[in-house]
Each structure stands twice: as C-alpha cells, then as structure tokens.
Amino acid sequence: MIRRRETPKRKQSTRSSRTGVLNQLAAWLQHHRLSAADSLMRVIESPAASLLTWLVIGIALALPVGLNVALDNVSQVSNGWDSPAQISLFLQDGAADDAVRELEAELAARQDVTASRFISREEALEEFRELSGFADVLANLEENPLPNLVLVTPEATLDEPAVLALRAELEEHSDIAEAVLDMEWLQRLNTLMELSRRIVLAVGGMLVIGVLLILGNTIRLAIESRRDEIVIVKLVGGSNGFVRRPFLYTGLWYGVGGGVLAAILVSGALWFLEEPIANLALLYESAFYLSGLGVMGALNLVILGGLLGLGGAWLAVSRHLVHIEPQ
Amino acid sequence: MITFDRVSKRYAEGHDALREISLHIDSEDFAFLTGHSGAGKSTLLRLIMLMERPSRGQVIVNGQDLAAVRPRGIPKLRRDIGVVFQNHRLLFDRTVFDNVALPLVIAGYEHREIGRRVRAALDKVGLLHREWAMPRALSGGEQQRVGIARAVVGKPKILLADEPTGNLDPGLSAEIMNLFEQFNQVGVTVLIASHDLALISRLHHRIITLQQGYLVSGSSQ
C-alpha cells in the first residue's frame, strides 16, 4: 500500500529535478555562506570569550609545533656533522717509522677505506698547543704525552655494523694500540633526537586530543545556549544538516583562529631566540642560523587548527544535536 | 488531506491521550478541533507533524503514510505544513523579517524571492510596518500574527494552529480567525485546535470534539 502511493510521486519528482538540482545547489551554497557569516559574527561579537578559546587552542598547538621546529634545528646541526664517520687509530708507542709506512700502504690497499692521514705526535702536539691555549703547561712537560695517530675515513657506502666491524678489525693490528670510532657521540645524539621526537609526538597527540575536547565542549555550550532556536528551526522543517551547519562553522572559526595564534606564537618565540642563537653560532664559528616556521608551516598550522575545529564541532554536534527534538 | 485510522496515543507514563481516533479531513477543508483541557487536541496536531508517533493506528497526511516517514524525512514533511503555536515560538534575537523568512531560508529560496514573499506575508497579517522590529517589542497579538505569517509564508498545503487565540481579546481573536479563513479560501487545508467554543460556533465550520482522548463528534462532515 505504501509502495503504491510512492511510485507515481517518484516519477514526478525525477521530471522536475533537472532544474531542481541546480537550484538546490545554489540554495545549499547560499546557506553555507549565511552560516559561515553568521557564525563568524557570533564569534566576533563576544571577543573576550572567543579570544580565550583561541588562546587555549593556539597555545596547545604552538607547544608541540614549537618543539618540533627546535628539534628540526638541532637535527640540522647534527646532520652537518653526520658523515663521514672517522676512525682514529692510536699507534703503539714503539712502532717504528717503517711499520707506520707499511700500515699506511695496507690501509690504502683496502676497499673499505677511502682515505687515511698520518698525524705524527709532534704535529699533534703543535696543533694542540695552538688550539688549546695550554702552551705554557705543555712547555713544562718533559715528554710529549701524545701518541702517533692515523685518521681513517671509511668508505661512505659502509653501513653502521660494517664500520663497527672495520674498527674492531683494525684494533687487532699489532701496531695499533687503540681504534676509536668518532661516531659514538653522534649515535647518542641521534638516539636522543629520536627519543625527543617521540616525546614531542606523544605530547602533541595528547594536546590535539585536548584541543578536540575543548572545542567540542565550547560547541556543546553554544548548542545548549541556542536550544530554543534549534527546536524552532526543526519545527519549521530544518533538516539536521541545516541545524548542524552554523555550529560546524563556529568550530571552524575557533580552530582557524587558534591556528593563526599558534603560528604567531611560534614565530614570536623564534624571533625572540634568533639573536642569542646567532651570537652563539658566531662564537662557535658556525654558519648556523635558526630556520623558522615558514609560510607553508604557518599555513599548515592554520589548516590543522581549522580541521581540529571542524572535528571538535562534529563531535559535539553529532552527540548533542540529535537529542534536541521539539517537545 | 489528513486521515486518522483508529489511532491511539499512549504516552510513556501510560496515559492514553488519544483512543481509537478515526477521522478524515478533505483537501481545502476548514475544521476546528475542540474539547476540554487534556482532551488530546495538541497530541492530535503533534501526530500530524510527527512530533510524536502514534502507539497504534495509521495517520496519512497529504497522501503519505506517516509510519513510512523515517527521521530523515521529517523535515520535508514539516515544510509542507504550516504551524501556529500557542506560545508563538519566535526567535527572540532575530527581527520579525528574519523570523518570517526562516521557512524560506530552510527551503532554500533565493534572496530576492525571500524578501518579496516575506513582505507579502507580513502585509497579509498587517505587520509590514514592523518588519525590522524585534519580537519582544511587539504585543502578544502582534507576535501571534508574526507566527501566522511564518506559518503561511512557504505556501503550505496544510495549516495547523494550536490555540492561536489563546490569550487574545475577543476582537483580536475574531480578526485572527478571519485571517485563517482567508488562507482557507486560497486552497489551504486548515485545522485549528481551540476551546473558545463561543468564538468557533459563530464561524460555521466543521467542529471535531474530543473528550478524554475519544472522538465524540465531527468525525466526518
């Protein structure tokens, strides 16, 4: 019985839908424009409350992003020192010059060694004297305490275990007292960096969830305060989508505003740190400069904020709006 | 246009608001729904616009069996029904114009068309000069007329009103009933719940009487 009633109706509606689709699209776009503008007006009309929401979101986003920018800068520094690794061979005290020459030839013949450089104990002492400023102390020494040294650069294509194996093999050599791989501190740094990245990721994840919940709650309050209006709109035929739209836009505006503030906060912090870091770099004769967020980074932050805003609003809307029905 | 077939409504608390109601209202009819307080008038209207679902029986509105209307379909149904509420239910932070425009905005009318239709509806209820006023600045009768303008602005096929003259003086009540009659004359099916027997018996329309949920008279013309 129901079927029979519906069939002729359906035919009618397909006939008229040719022109209807465009009109509906136009109406849909128009309501999006209206909702977006109306929501923005409401957000702006209570500047204190909105600013507070923006700040909360901005700080929550700025924290992990700021830390991440800092980590990027540190890894930029460590990457500069990354390759190639170097093995220092400290020679036996008694090794004769012939033996040293023999060792150098041996090293040159090896496939897994790119270069080696002999630094005699006298050269080493001279270099140390110049660099350290301990000239007076050193002058008082009766004997040069430094050993002869060969610096070995392993083949760049060698992976970490291969370099470690090379070091162990060289240490076995009878003329070599000790072989030290200068990569260890770098490994430690990299491990530390990896750990920091994960911590930032975890903290960032928690803050993102926090932002979602804060936004969800803000939108929930907005929904509560407009409960009567929602009921009336539903009574005169407003669909759930129609009722939902302004709240989604409210979430979007809160999120976008928070993203903008986060970008400003991160840029501000970097600007604040720029001069001391430049001075520090100068002291270390480094060409290092602080790299900032960039236009794309800032844009991404705003987009991320917007998406979080929409997400939070969606959470609130899907939980609370369906329960508001006319009584 | 509106058909009730042995419809009963029992609220969650176990109270029977409507019992075995069968009635039919033709297209372009004008009918009053009356009865003592608690007789079930509002409940009957709420079933028509799916604010409630019947416990038993079948309601058919505008050729559509309401049992087949899913929640997603309710807005569409309501867009074809104009409703006037006793307590107006206006948006108090919007102008008169915006209140009346609401159904048209929902239906997705074009901007200029909305302006034209809203002014026509306000003109009809004699409130064109108040289009930019806020509802609070209006008297009870004026607010009620804004509600009526909103109910008819979308040119619905059915117009429902629940105590539209509830707390208005007799002169104003008669005026408002006259408005409803005018809409009926242009083809709108009108159903008005009212317990103002003195007023409605003067108007010579069909009167459907409910008593404690039973239909006691007026089931057919």
Ligand SMILES: Nc1ncnc2c1ncn2[C@@H]1O[C@H](COP(=O)(O)OP(=O)(O)OP(=O)(O)O)[C@@H](O)[C@H]1O
């Ligand atoms: N939401 C509800 N939950 C439970 N009972 C209800 C509900 N709405 C109405 N009722 C009961 O159903 C009965 C009919 O109520 P209804 O509002 O339809 O009466 P009415 O004829 O409109 O009365 P009035 O003239 O006072 O408006 C009443 O006894 C009322 O207590």
Ligand SMILES: [Mg+2]
């Ligand atoms: Mg009632």
